[in-house]
Amino acid sequence: MSTDIYLIAFALLLALAGLKRWRSNRLPLPPGPRGYPIIGNLLDMPSEHQWVKYHEWSKKYNSDIIYLNVLGSPIVVLNSYKAANDLLGVRSALYSDRPLSTMLNELLGWKTLLSFLPYGHAWRARRRAFWQEFNSERSTNHRPKQLWYSRDLLRRLLEDPKRFLHHIDYTLSATIIAIAYGVDVQGEDDPNVERAGKALVNLKDAAISGSFMVDMLPFLKYIPAWMPGAGFKAYAERARPHTTDMREAPYQQGCSRLREGKGEPSILSRSLGGHSIDGHPDEELIKDVTWVAYTGGAETSPLVIYTFRKGQEELDAYLGARLPAFEDIPHLPYVRAIMLEVLRWQSVLPLGKCLSSFLPWSIPDDRPLGAPHRLTMDDEYKGYIIPKGSTIFVNVWALLRDEEVYSDPGTFKPERFLKDGEIDPKTLDPIPNFGFGRRICPGRFFAMDSLAISVASILSCFDIAKAKDARGRDIEQDIQWEGGFTRHIIPFECAITPRSAKAAKLVRDSELM
Structure with a gap:
């Protein structure tokens, strides 16, 4: 009888598996443009402001998840916080992998950067x-350096x-x-800053241009450089040393200072934990951890500081005649609201990684890059089947312009984050800027x-206003952004002046602790 029970159980399992497969095959794909045979939605893809078009499609098809297929590659765009959290957060075990770019990861040498690593042991x-180093408690250890350089920035602006x-x-x-790395940077033309600049330009080119056939046909990486169509190999040979220099040079410089007894507390020194530098068993891991901090800080932090104006009254009332410190920030709700509104209003990454980095042709665009997710097995959501291997994008721009959450979303209005003069805890924090699930930015x-x-x-020291022309008239600026691994503002003119002689003296007299 026991054998019969096992056979019945086995048959039942087979039936359930077959039912699930049949149901999956019967479930529809999420809605989206119909597309064409073979090429799918290739011709539907917008050439610029891709996130805006995805938002329009979301409204057109009355769905917060949109499905596209380009040359057989399934793509899913999530246009609501709920969908992004349900899939990338709650079901993060299925959605935490990364698509592979042969050019970027292998030929240019970015494969061990945390943002691009596939989900697995090395990533964990x-x-x-x-x-x-960067959790909510340990991150405060870095505040003395952050404060020092914020004062240095004030002097530069003055x-x-x-x-x-x-x-x-x-x-x-x-x-x-x-x-x-515990390495001080030169006043100007520092080699470590310049190394980062060169490597990140290559990263942008490889990710956006979409001109590398090797990403569609990975076996091409083995062809000789002299063959027709192998220009990507020559490009990689020129560009890869910049990636290597960015990863290796500051690490070696920091290690040399530690050997000489001159090193300052840093991620590098704490990672070594007092052990010998040479031949350290975790040397490669330490290089990658410091490298990802170096890359993230050099590429993503500057953007948000470009777009603020208000908050000086609050600063004057609370600070009086001194510069702000970190312990003041909790008592400056309007300044915090300005920061949150800038994050919402002009996201660094309004969309995940653009399609052109996966396709074998160049699509001119201004689309900024994040790092998309990859689904590791078939999944079902809201009655739709999401196929295994789908590349998943979050339309952060749509999330942060959801009219049900943010009234009049096109207007810059810090007050939306305030209630009774304090930060409203019920207001959706613009955490989409930092990702979802297991891939959420650990440096947030x-x-x-x-x-x-x-x-x-x-804001406490300077007035920021429109620049003037030779006749004293305001110069109206059409602020533009350019794409890259993140969005960057195109240089423009403005007038930055000390708020008073006392403010200028306060900056000059401030101690760089």
């Missing part, structure tokens, strides 16, 4: 090590305000280099600290 080890974009970029890059607390102290410091 690096994520764990990074989180130990001395040469016209180069404000450069000062912001340079100062925030210097902050993360000091924190990661550090980033928010940097933004808060920079915004508060600049």
Whole structure:
């Protein structure tokens, strides 16, 4: 009888498996443009502002999940916070992998960067090590350096305000280099900052141009460089040393300072934990952890500081005649609301990684990149089948312009985050900027600290206004953004002036602790 029971149970399992497969085959795909045979939705893809088109499709098809297929590659775009959280958060075990770019990961040498690593042991080890440095409690250890460089930024703006974009970029890059490696950055033309710039330009080119056939046909990486159509190999040979230099040079510099007894506390020194530098068993992991901090800080932090104006009355009332410190930030709700509204209003990553990085042709665009998710097995959601291997994008732009959450979303209005003069805890925090699930940015607390102290410091000391022409008339600026691994603002003119002689003196007299 026991044998019969096993046979019945086995048959029942087979029937259930067959039913699930039949049901999956019967379930519809999420709605989206119909497309064409073979090429699918290739011709439907917008050439610019892709996230806006996805939002329009979401409304047209009355669905917060949109399905596309380009040359057989399934793509799913999530246009609501609920859908993004349900799939990438609640079901993160299925959605935490990354698509592979042969050009970017292998030929250019970015494969061990935490953002691009596939889900698995190597990713978990690096994520764990990074989180130990940048979780909500440990992240406060970096505040002395962040405060030092925020004061340095004020002095740069006082001395040469016209180069404000450069000062912001340079100062925030210097902050993360000091924190990661314990290495001080030169006043100008620092080689570590320049290394980052070169490597990140290559990263942008490889990710956006979409001109590398090797991403569609990975076996092409084995063909000789002299063969017709192998120009990508020559490009990779020129570009890869920049990636290697960015990863290796500051690490070696930091290690040399530690050997000489000159090293300052840093991620590098704490990761070594007093052990011998040479031949350290976790040397590669330490390189990758400091490298991802270096990359993230150099590429993503500067953007948000470009777009604020208000909050000075609150600063004056609370601070009086001194510069802000980190302990002041909880008492400055309007300044915090400005920071949150900038994150909502102009997202660094309004969409995940653009399609052109997966396709074998160039699509001109201004589309910024994040890192998309990849589904590891078939899944069902809201009565739709989401196929295994789908590339999953979150339309962060749509999430942060949801009219049910943010009234009048096109208007810059920090007050939307306030209730009775304090940050409203019920207001949806724009956490979509930092990702979802197991792939959520582990450096988000550090980033928010940097933004808060920079915004508060600049607003407390400077007035920001439109630049004037030779006749004293306001110069109207059409602010534009360019794509990249993240969005970057195109340089523009503005007038940055000390709020008073006392404010200028306060900046000059401030101690760089």
